[in-house]
């Protein structure tokens with residue numbers, strides 16, 4: 001058995017994510033397939049928020065694994081990355097420790113963005129089947145996904161997916177109560193309710209237009225079981241902090257644009273898909289470090305019918321063509337919330353803050369994406 005072992009994975013299983021099926025999926029499908037393919041695994045069943053974070057923050061033998069496998073949604077991936085961020089070796093681990101995802105949560109934007117690059121149909125079944133195949137295959141390959149640096153009033157985060165405030169953030173958070181019964185459909189129901197009861201929030205949005213500055217993002221594609229994380233770390237550059245795309249001393253950055261107004265929605269994404277329906281930002285690429293910012297000002301919409309139109313248009317990817325939806329590609333953005341009662345949502349998780357600053361970086365994580 002020892003000779004045929006292909007490598008090993010550290011598996012995080014959230015028994016309560018999505019419809020609560022991850023234990024079953026692991027016991028019946030993932031575990032037996034890994035066994036058949038001689039891939040060893042160490043399983044952590046998360047007991048609550050911050051469990052995975054604490055494990056990854058303190059684990060002393062991460063280097064022996066070929067990757068981390070997460071059976072949950074974007075929320076647990078976010079937590080895992082931010083556990084790693086607390087380590088001294090974080091910026092060497094990020095591009096060396098591939099993250100695999102078996103979609104058990106209600107939001108799987110990262111997985112959908114990665115799989116859609118290779119043409120997987122965005123239906124629940126196709127996404128699940130392909131994710132299972134990649135997660136358990138000895139021929140699994142991983143590739144780069146851009147990472148973003150985020151500062152709030154009290155904390156620093158690593159993020160990979162989205163920053164939301166206003167309409168879409170409210171829908172995401174307020175519809176969580178239907179998670180078990182409706183799964184991904186909770187967004188549709190929540191959207192209908194919210195557009196009947198429309199709110200606007202006062203805020204100040206500051207951004208810088210993205211400039212390439214000679215940076216050509218490139219993807220590092222590699223076999224997950226070719227090397228261990230430790231071996232990859234030894235061969236990697238010695239990066240020990242954020243590599244910001246706009247460095248403070250760089251005078252070539254574009255001017256800052258400031259908008260202070262009543263906002264209906266601010267939604268910025270760094271990947272194409274926020275869920276398994278159509279892409280929210282069709283032109284976003286995994287390794288590219290630009291932030292696709294869109295916003296809707298209260299003064300630009302006619303009636304609440306416009307908002308229902310916007311939410312429906314997301315499913316057909318025509319939402320960005322609506323005249324009241326402003327969109328811009330930025331290298332940094334700062335949102336200052338000037339009114340009460342709203343949620344700031346980062347990668348699908350609520351963050352308690354009145355100010356959020358997001359910066360494009362040249363740091364990457366790596367995610368299971370295909371099979372050779």
Ligand SMILES: Nc1ncnc2c1ncn2[C@@H]1O[C@H](COP(=O)(O)OP(=O)(O)OP(=O)(O)O)[C@@H](O)[C@H]1O
Nearest residue numbers: 017018046047048049072073074075076105106107
């Ligand atoms: N045993 C547990 N019980 C409750 N919460 C947990 C448990 N294990 C992990 N968590 C937390 O649950 C969240 C899971 O979010 P994730 O996105 O992975 O799944 P989800 O079902 O899509 O949930 P959500 O809709 O809240 O995002 C994470 O923030 C994690 O900290």
